[in-house]
Amino acid sequence: MERVAVLYRYWLTRRRSRKWTDRESLERWQDKRVRSHLKRVRRESPFYRELWGDRDDASWRELPVIDKAAMMEHFDTLNTVGVKREKAFATALEAERTRDFTPTIGKVTIGLSSGTTGSRGLFLVSREERLAWAGAVLAKVLPGSIADEHRIAFFLRADSNLYETVGGGRLQFKFYDLLDPLALHLARLRKMKPTLLVAPPSMLRVLAEAQRSGKLRLNPAKIVSVAEALDPLDRAYIEETFGQRLHQVYQCTEGFLGSTCAHGTIHINEDIVCVQKEYIDRDLRKFVPIVTDFSRRTQPIVRYRLNDVLTERETPCPCGSPFLAIESIEGRCDDLFYFPATDGDGWVRVFPDFITRAILAASADITAYRVVQHAPDRLCVYLDVPEPYRPKARDWVKAELARLCERLGCRMPDVEFKDETFMTGNRKLRRVERRFAFEPDPELVR
Structure with missing residues (x-):
């Protein structure tokens, strides 16, 4: 039955993509869907019911805006299935520590965001929403027809029941844990020969380097960048290496927001979400999206302001x-860290997301952070933590970094701590940043 549900959503998404030929008809359809969705949300979510009061659903575009902080603060009353924040966090963190991502709470899949903005976000997805998501993703991302044979290699920091839903039948899906050694990834890829390669751009760059050096001989039908901001230099390198256009998926805790068309243009998935534009600079066409996802009921996302x-x-x-x-899509440009290997032979490449996860797993009291690598053996960690928790938070961060280094087989660097205070300015904020030029011999990098 699950496969039937996925196939139905696949067919419906493909059909809808040809349904509208102009903005006016699309927006009229969206307005009806949002109004209907809001009626259900009012009944099922105490948080939204109180927040909206007696405001008219027809004026949904003027409803109060929420953000991640509000969603996490009111998590227990915002979601519609009675899942408590404390239990959800415990389940998600245990999954990340054990690398076993199968547990759910009831029939609800629990996920944890990467914390790009310095704080973690939880997402809840019901079985029905999980199947609908899988069908929509396959319709928008899969090369060719779903009836064809596909081998999907998916690199990410954490697996999920959400992602595993796409497998079955002629669809072979393999999750590649970014914490695993590169040599293991290369061996698995050589054996699998994926037709669809999905990974963060930092990993795609590494795989492109392996392709150029002869360690890989991949010829996927499509390559998709996810999870990180795609730098133009990385895009050019990856596209030149594999001889094809690099596609993107725009997804976060708040939903499946966008994907590229055949021309490589990112389109917002407006058959799933509405996006209102809060312009930062109208002349430069730069805006912050305010998202209303009219396809999710378990954790409703209505007038949600992203930081992107x-x-x-x-x-x-x-x-x-x-x-x-x-x-x-503007966002932080991830920097790769390099630490000396424990055995003294070469370097270990450490992805920024690993550093982020270590910091955020250390303490829920950390409200902001930055990690700057000044040398292969020296880090400076800036933390914003309330005074009573500061000493313990620093100890826990150091312990998490040590565990990470032990797992990756690299030497723990010296760590200096400083207080972090967020300041606006003309320099783009990067939570994880390397401030020294370093181009090690690829043969010496693990």
Whole structure:
């Protein structure tokens, strides 16, 4: 029955993609869907019911805006299935520590965001939503038809029941844990020969280097960048290496927000979500998205302000889709760290997301952080922690970093701690940053 549900959502998504030829008809359809969705949310979510009061659903575009802080603060009354924040966090953190991502709470899948903004977010997905998500993703991302044979290699920091849903039948799905050694990944890829390769751009860059050096001979039908901001230099390197266009998926805790069309343009998935634009600079077409996802009931996302900065495409996409076209997704550019190998032979490449996870797993009291690598053996960790918890938080961060280094087989660097205070300025904030030039011999990097 699950496969039937996925296939139905796949068919419905493909059908809808040809349904609208203009913005007006799309927006009229969205308005009806949102109004209907809000009626259910009012009944099932105490938080939204109180927040909205007696405001008219027809004026949903003016409802109060929430953000991650509000969602996490009111998590227990915002979700509609009675899942408590404390239990959800415990379940998600245990899954990350053990690398066993199968546990659920009842029939609800629990996930934990990567904490790009310095704090962790939880997401809840019901069985029905999980199946609908799988069908929509396959419809928008899969090369060719779902009836064809596909071998999907998916690299991410954490697996999930959500992702495993896409497998079955002629779809072979393999999760690649980013914490595993590169040599293991290369061996598995050589054996699998994926037709669809999905990974963060930092990993795609590593795989492209392996392809150029002859350690890989992959010829996937499609390559998709996920989870990190895609730097133009990385894009060019990856595309040149594999001889094809690099596609993107825009997804976060708040939903499956966008994907690229055949022309490589990112389109917001407006058959799933509505995006209102809060312009930062209208002349430059830069805005912050306010998202209303009218497909999720377990953890409703209504008028939710993201921290991302998007740049709207200046001219219509040649594909002709009326869905909002995005020129670029602004975000932190991830830096790779390099630590000396424990055995003294070469270097261990440490992905920024590993550092982020270690910091955020250390203490729930950390409200902001930055980690700067000044040398292979020296880190500076900036933490924003309330005074009573500061000494313990620093100890826990150091312990988490030590565990990470032990797992990866690299030497623990010297760590200096400083207090962090968020300041706006003209320099882009990077939570994880390497501040020294370093280009090790690829043969000496693990």
